[in-house]
Amino acid sequence: MKNNEKIVEFFNRVGTHTNVMKGCDEKIFYQIIVEKILRTQSRKFDRIVVAIEESKKIEELGVQELQACLEVHEQRLNERESDQPSDNQVLPLHNFCLGQH
Numbered sequence: 001m002k003n004n005e006k007i008v009e010f011f012n013r014v015g016t017h018t019n020v021m022k023g024c025d026e027k028i029f030y031q032i033i034v035e036k037i038l039r040t041q042s043r044k045f046d047r048i049v050v051a052i053e054e055s056k057k058i059e060e061l062g063v064q065e066l067q068a069c070l071e072v073h074e075q076r077l078n079e080r081e082s083d084q085p086s087d088n089q090v091l092p093l094h095n096f097c098l099g100q101h
Contacts, residue, residue: 001040001041001042001045002042003042005042006074007067007070007071007074008067008071010037011037011063014033014037014063018033030062030063031058031059033063034058034061034062034063034066035058037063037066038052038053038058038066041070044077045070045073045074047073048069048070048073052066052069
């Protein structure tokens with residue numbers, strides 16, 4: 001997965017590659033696809049990947065269910081990033097707390 005790539009974009013790319021492989025009469029095992037998707041996630045998904053690996057039976061996890069889990073995590077990360085104050089907002093508070101008005 002590319003660093004700035006969204007989960008939906010990544011899964012579209014995986015789906016395209018999977019369809020090409022099917023077109024070449026290659027056997028597709030979805031458990032292997034799920035495992036490869038988990039291994040290729042960027043670092044910002046490390047926590048959710050570990051949680052998925054530890055809490056769910058990977059052999060029973062479908063590609064669509066995995067995508068949904070990762071999209072929810074991505075949405076939470078994006079919400080947290082947008083909730084963080086910018087440096088301009090933190091500096092005046094920091095100066096005030098240090099007694100510098």
